[in-house]
Amino acid sequence: MNVIDESGILAISTRLQRLSEQIRKEGFLVYAANGITFEPKWFPVIYTLHLKPVLSVVELAAEIGYTHPSTITLLKELEKEKLIRSKKDKHDERKRLLQLSDKGKKLVEQMQPVWGIIIAAITELTDTQNNLMKAIVEVEQQLQDQSFFERAKAIMRKGH
Known part of the structure; x- marks a missing residue:
């Protein structure tokens, strides 16, 4: 046991972050083993836009439960990768509407069978x-x- 493990509940945030990072890192390996280049941190945006095809930045941030700045950071990465695209709202010029690009939609098609594998492995892991x-x-x-x-x-x- 290390100091953080021994500190018990005091270090709950650190331990949850550590657990999250390990699952993310291994999630990356699961995608890679299935021939998919994908960063697990992109998942909430990609999955949400898969289920709700057109959202504003504010709506997306609310859906994924992230702050506006954190959401913007992810969106910039996803736009750079050409997995999402945005357009101005016809009714409100200040609003950007987000959706998966064709490349993003193809990625989701590739990922869907892998989601079943991930669900099974995580269920096994957490069914304690x-x-x-x-x-x-x-x-x-x-x-x-x-x-x-x-x-x-x-x-x-x-x-x-």
């Missing part, structure tokens, strides 16, 4: 006594009810 997906949903609900910061402030007020 304390199912990780169920726990994530529970924690996300707790955060919606009251933020981490609000909880900490309440504890500070109690003089903990």
Whole structure:
């Protein structure tokens, strides 16, 4: 065990990030093993635009749960790779509407069978006594009810 592992709940953010990075890194290997060049960090944008073909930047950010700046960073990468395209909204010139390019649509076609493999492997990985997906949903609900910061402030007020 290292210091972070030994610190328990104090390092939960670090451990979740570490877990996420490992799954992303190996997800890249799964795509590569299937002849697909794809960065797993692009997944939320590609998948969302696959299901909801035309979205504004603000709508997309809300769908994936990322901040506007984080979403813009991903969009720039995906536009550079020519996987998405954008056009101005006819009703609101300030708005950009995003959609998968033809190259992006072809990529999704290649990826769909791999998603089944990923689902099976991740399900096997997370189907533990304390199912990780169920726990994530529970924690996300707790955060919606009251933020981490609000909880900490309440504890500070109690003089903990």
